[in-house]
Amino acid sequence: MKTFLLSVSLWFLLCTPLFAQQTKVTPLTAQDLTGIPGKEAVMITVEYPPGASDPAHRHNAEVFIYVLEGSIIMQVDGRPPVTLKAGQTFYEGPNDVHVGGRNASKTKPAKFLVFFVKQKDAPLLVPEQ
DSSP: OHHHHHHHHHHHHHHGGGSSSOOEEEEEEEEEOTTSTTEEEEEEEEEEOTTOEEOSEEOSSEEEEEEEESEEEEEETTSOOEEEETTOEEEEOTTOEEEEEEESOSSSOEEEEEEEEEETTOOSOEEOO
């Protein structure tokens, strides 16, 4: 759990200056995967203030997103942007570059759950140049 919190904290510190407004990242859990040595599952929530966005990045993980509140726009390299509302999901593969992620609203916040399956001790996010 200590590694998980450090990883999420590092991710947040690396990205906070790049966000249009302050985005809140809340670590929920991290768990080694039984029968899959070296892999772990991690869950976080992300809250975008109105108009917030994130920089281009990759996760080097299987990433599943579930929108809890509001509406977000997600895009990975080579695919068109997708607008998601509460109750909808999005997937990013380990080789995808996340080129666009933002709150679809300029007036209302958005919140989503993110579930990662990744190499243990690998960072949750790697900024793209």
